[in-house]
Amino acid sequence: VKATVIRKSRFNAAHRLYVKSWSEEENNKVFGLCNNPNFHGHNYHLEVSVTGEIDPVTGYVIDLKIVKDLIQSEVIEPFDHRNLNLDTKEFENLIPTAENIAMVIYNKLRAKMEERFDISVKLFETERNIVVFPATTM
Amino acid sequence: VKATVIRKSRFNAAHRLYVKSWSEEENNKVFGLCNNPNFHGHNYHLEVSVTGEIDPVTGYVIDLKIVKDLIQSEVIEPFDHRNLNLDTKEFENLIPTAENIAMVIYNKLRAKMEERFDISVKLFETERNIVVFPATTM
Amino acid sequence: VKATVIRKSRFNAAHRLYVKSWSEEENNKVFGLCNNPNFHGHNYHLEVSVTGEIDPVTGYVIDLKIVKDLIQSEVIEPFDHRNLNLDTKEFENLIPTAENIAMVIYNKLRAKMEERFDISVKLFETERNIVVFPATTM
Amino acid sequence: VKATVIRKSRFNAAHRLYVKSWSEEENNKVFGLCNNPNFHGHNYHLEVSVTGEIDPVTGYVIDLKIVKDLIQSEVIEPFDHRNLNLDTKEFENLIPTAENIAMVIYNKLRAKMEERFDISVKLFETERNIVVFPATTM
Amino acid sequence: VKATVIRKSRFNAAHRLYVKSWSEEENNKVFGLCNNPNFHGHNYHLEVSVTGEIDPVTGYVIDLKIVKDLIQSEVIEPFDHRNLNLDTKEFENLIPTAENIAMVIYNKLRAKMEERFDISVKLFETERNIVVFPATTM
Amino acid sequence: VKATVIRKSRFNAAHRLYVKSWSEEENNKVFGLCNNPNFHGHNYHLEVSVTGEIDPVTGYVIDLKIVKDLIQSEVIEPFDHRNLNLDTKEFENLIPTAENIAMVIYNKLRAKMEERFDISVKLFETERNIVVFPATTM
Numbered sequence: 001v002k003a004t005v006i007r008k009s010r011f012n013a014a015h016r017l018y019v020k021s022w023s024e025e026e027n028n029k030v031f032g033l034c035n036n037p038n039f040h041g042h043n044y045h046l047e048v049s050v051t052g053e054i055d056p057v058t059g060y061v062i063d064l065k066i067v068k069d070l071i072q073s074e075v076i077e078p079f080d081h082r083n084l085n086l087d088t089k090e091f092e093n094l095i096p097t098a099e100n101i102a103m104v105i106y107n108k109l110r111a112k113m114e115e116r117f118d119i120s121v122k123l124f125e126t127e128r129n130i131v132v133f134p135a136t137t138m
Numbered sequence: 139v140k141a142t143v144i145r146k147s148r149f150n151a152a153h154r155l156y157v158k159s160w161s162e163e164e165n166n167k168v169f170g171l172c173n174n175p176n177f178h179g180h181n182y183h184l185e186v187s188v189t190g191e192i193d194p195v196t197g198y199v200i201d202l203k204i205v206k207d208l209i210q211s212e213v214i215e216p217f218d219h220r221n222l223n224l225d226t227k228e229f230e231n232l233i234p235t236a237e238n239i240a241m242v243i244y245n246k247l248r249a250k251m252e253e254r255f256d257i258s259v260k261l262f263e264t265e266r267n268i269v270v271f272p273a274t275t276m
Numbered sequence: 277v278k279a280t281v282i283r284k285s286r287f288n289a290a291h292r293l294y295v296k297s298w299s300e301e302e303n304n305k306v307f308g309l310c311n312n313p314n315f316h317g318h319n320y321h322l323e324v325s326v327t328g329e330i331d332p333v334t335g336y337v338i339d340l341k342i343v344k345d346l347i348q349s350e351v352i353e354p355f356d357h358r359n360l361n362l363d364t365k366e367f368e369n370l371i372p373t374a375e376n377i378a379m380v381i382y383n384k385l386r387a388k389m390e391e392r393f394d395i396s397v398k399l400f401e402t403e404r405n406i407v408v409f410p411a412t413t414m
Numbered sequence: 415v416k417a418t419v420i421r422k423s424r425f426n427a428a429h430r431l432y433v434k435s436w437s438e439e440e441n442n443k444v445f446g447l448c449n450n451p452n453f454h455g456h457n458y459h460l461e462v463s464v465t466g467e468i469d470p471v472t473g474y475v476i477d478l479k480i481v482k483d484l485i486q487s488e489v490i491e492p493f494d495h496r497n498l499n500l501d502t503k504e505f506e507n508l509i510p511t512a513e514n515i516a517m518v519i520y521n522k523l524r525a526k527m528e529e530r531f532d533i534s535v536k537l538f539e540t541e542r543n544i545v546v547f548p549a550t551t552m
Numbered sequence: 553v554k555a556t557v558i559r560k561s562r563f564n565a566a567h568r569l570y571v572k573s574w575s576e577e578e579n580n581k582v583f584g585l586c587n588n589p590n591f592h593g594h595n596y597h598l599e600v601s602v603t604g605e606i607d608p609v610t611g612y613v614i615d616l617k618i619v620k621d622l623i624q625s626e627v628i629e630p631f632d633h634r635n636l637n638l639d640t641k642e643f644e645n646l647i648p649t650a651e652n653i654a655m656v657i658y659n660k661l662r663a664k665m666e667e668r669f670d671i672s673v674k675l676f677e678t679e680r681n682i683v684v685f686p687a688t689t690m
Numbered sequence: 691v692k693a694t695v696i697r698k699s700r701f702n703a704a705h706r707l708y709v710k711s712w713s714e715e716e717n718n719k720v721f722g723l724c725n726n727p728n729f730h731g732h733n734y735h736l737e738v739s740v741t742g743e744i745d746p747v748t749g750y751v752i753d754l755k756i757v758k759d760l761i762q763s764e765v766i767e768p769f770d771h772r773n774l775n776l777d778t779k780e781f782e783n784l785i786p787t788a789e790n791i792a793m794v795i796y797n798k799l800r801a802k803m804e805e806r807f808d809i810s811v812k813l814f815e816t817e818r819n820i821v822v823f824p825a826t827t828m
Contacts (some may be wrong), residue, residue: 426594427592428591454568455591
């Protein structure tokens, strides 16, 4: 029998949204205040879901400590209290929109999780702006 | 690659639940306190999800400002600080249950969004009573 | 030794803000959308605090069930799923602003609580608009 | 037309995670602090979703009072303020992990709900550890 | 210039409310379900406030890491995933009501904090039942 | 009769904590990750409380729209989507700790509010780190 377990976590980071090849005018039109050249920042809230069989002996889909430690090494350590544009290799050539941050986190965790698990990432940039990757119905 | 973006919003409205063709007794039996003829009200919390391809240049599924503006014109302006039964044409002949409000909001937004996007609506009538339209697994 | 215990509760009601002796124009200027003649509504969240000695035997300031029952009879029953302007005697001649609702709830509870307790009321009209009665520092 | 309605509820319980046939050492390795022989406890938050056709007359998928009453009799009464390991027959021979608690609640509610409804259970053991049963994407 | 800084934390514990010298009947009358002899439990949420001068050089009242570490050693380590009645010396002869737990935490932290700081403790036993120690207005 | 009204708001900003006259080593020792030279950021949540007489005619302490507009011009416009260290004159020579940000916001609002009102500011840097200015008991 399968179930889905979810672990919540958080990190705080600075970022700036702009396309390097665009003019300042184009960037301001599309990204507005998010294009502030001196950066702004967020408290990102992260939910990682892991779907798999419930182990009949332990009653666990997965020990959430494994998920917690993986989030720590793959997400919190490289991103927390960082400037996503300047301090990370992941966003050196990728705009750190919430969509792309969620995709990057998904790909990093997917590479480290056993294949028998399905995973999904939900990222809150603010209380009101949220992304789910991969795509889902609500 | 597809992702789902979610925008949260809120509106405050009065409503009353009753079937015009039913007796007062029948209405009280089915709708209880919600059938108070002088109305009661809620702070409705709304989440609109939009699923589509992540634009490889901007890193956006959709500029959430477009979603925010659409919620403003289609939901907040007609419903906020209104009496859903008396002040709106949408519920002139439709009971404003949370289910029907969610369906009406979905249909209004669906008509205005480009077809390449899938959308979904989650409506919180209270902290404890919630509707998702169209139907979903949790 | 004294401590303060707090009990949270909720009720949903419709209301309208207007001064009967003012013109429609004056009411609209001061109360805006809140003056909608067909009413609008809120999920009110209520916190009642009670300050008193910790009983050395039971370890209670007061059994919170007493507070819960008092909130039920004094606040929930008369106000929940009601129209504050039309269905309650308390707001027959008093504008149901959040300030006045908090004051009315305070006075009703104060009259029923033993004098050895200090009480205070915090009322959330929305997530963002809150009143504390009597006045407090934050 | 189908929609999904969700009802939130809560219960407080004590539990202990351990496999009876394992040594203390094995249990500590897998369950850590959760294996405390004197138990620890949680405020469990529960969301039950029910999917079905919106009744064209009442505008309801289901009267949420029915769901509320079912949660009361099937979940709150047997589990609230209980020790899941010692006070319930459901966990006499089943480890009360969040996964198993969610599965047990699902099975109890499934047995009582009409077949035309699909149901799903989301259980928050803490703010940060959550289970959905049956498995879902996020 | 003085400010107040607040640090939030959490712990999960089992407890039982009863007066050893009372009959079972008396305990049930006063404590109801909270007197379950096999214990129940809570996710306790804790807010510790520290009031003092803002240091003109660092801009800190106190480095919140000091507060966090103190909460860790004085509260989390002795109480988290414990049975308050059976596993702690603090509640060997003191009923672990929310009031008494808040008082105990206050006294433990007060003994370890420099005298120039005023401190205060807010403890959430559930979302709806809260204690502040020492007594406060809301 | 006096009451206190509270208005919540939010802004997102980047910042860095360091004392210009200190060595890098000293700054790292005191501010740790918060001293990242490329900045990090937060979703700041702000609560502004205003205490005054309830107007016997309008039932308002103050129209919260006045408070909302003042927060908009004094806080949101200068700070939202900004780098507090680089983009604001307020923190050109003042470390943008939560304590100092709260004090600066208090002073800006105090200068614009009528003297008959007492005001207070509560600033959430994260869910877990909070400041109240001026100092308060909890």
